[in-house]
Amino acid sequence: MIRTFGLPEIQFILEGAKWTILMSLAAFIFGGALGLLVALARTSAIRPLRVAAACYIQIFQGTPLLVQLFAVYFGLPLLGVNVELWLAVVTGLALHASGFLGEIWRGSIEAVPRGQTEAARALGLGYFARIRDVVLPQALRISLPATVGFMVNLVKGTAVAALLGLTEMTRSAQLMSNITFEPLKVYASVGLFYFIICLPLTLCSARLEKRLNAQG
Amino acid sequence: MSAVAARIRPDQNPQAVTDHPAQATITMSAVNKWYGKMHVLRDIDLRVNKGEHLVLCGPSGSGKSTLIRCINALEEIQSGTIEVNGNVLGRKGAKVDHIRRDVGMVFQQFNLFPHLTVLQNCMLAPRRIHRATEAEARDKAMHFLEQVHIAEHGHKYPAQLSGGQQQRVAIARALCMGPQVMLFDEPTSALDPEMVKEVLDTMIGLADQGITMICVTHEMGFARAVAHRVIFMDRGEIIESAPPSEFFGAPKHERTRAFLGQILNH
């Protein structure tokens, strides 16, 4: 029986949207935390840390997201860790995000003028205070456009989880399209939903950027 | 700098300061530094006594910045020793951050933190290092901002200030840590000419309070007015070291004379 594309179908897609949002958030929070460590390691004075971070970044930037997700999903059980699909996907996305954010933030940290760290060192500030109070606030501002750009891509990138069988928004849309035979309406709605999810990111960043620029 | 040059200090007696070896604040012995194959500091021996004001000059690239940056361990040395207030730098386990707290530094490019207000710039280090309360740090910051006549701009961001004002904030920021030694690396070289005087006047005021100062500068009026000793460096070596009257009146070395000729008659 062919169903029309009505409220229940939209609700089904919104159910999927919930997954999309949750996965994006989790990937960004965990990936961000890990990415910060990667960026700090990459800019550290300790050479082995720098090399290790460079390899880490290279791995995640040099392979497709889908391959990374498969590697985590099928790799974790080999290590004796059995995880549910959604957890594997979130782990994969977070690792992926940490590599990219690590590289974006490395660039921003290095873009903070040398004189800033020197002035902080000359005042006697230790590493932690230099990073937290002097370098990161300035690096954040520099990295903002690239970070938001990546976050938007991350939201859209969660769609590949559909290929592992997770019913996030794109997968829900596929299912609804199959039973309604109205792919145009379905995918147009889904496109709109992605747009709506990403809009606040762009708006917030524009506001933040404006506020930071007020500092001259 | 007529205002500076016109300043006369009848009480100035360099010998009185330099004759007390026990009071040495900074001692550099046989210090050598290389950048790769380039030998930038050659067997530097230098003692700076408590309360002494030193002016360091020399051609560009002669190693002046490198020398003072070694004193607060912004640069590493390859041989020799540097002692600051009894702490020996360069040894394993040297308390570098402790030494830096005793030594304030002012840079050519000011290096204020652009994301913090003037007041926050001054409060950061005391808050983090001395664990001062917000109120304590603010009082101290206001005290030194008043001393450099810029307290009314405390709420502004550095980008809203002129170069001369920024440099005075940088001086106040360093003073907030209560340093015993102040290092200045060409503090007026990046300033428009009309702002040089306000910064030099601030530094003279500081000198009058008796703080130990090492100042890389080509402001010879300033050197005459406050220096106990002027040191000339060339190609990584200390060529000549003398009280200003002698240094400017009767320089011993040909290279010093050539250099003075260049900067005084440009």
Ligand SMILES: Nc1ncnc2c1ncn2[C@@H]1O[C@H](COP(=O)(O)OP(=O)(O)O)[C@@H](O)[C@H]1O
């Ligand atoms: N980080 C660095 N790496 C390599 N060479 C440097 C570095 N900093 C300074 N130098 C070189 O060391 C020499 C001394 O520099 P510097 O101390 O800045 O001289 P000055 O302050 O007297 O102009 C110069 O030849 C300069 O090019």
Ligand SMILES: [Mg+2]
């Ligand atoms: Mg220099």
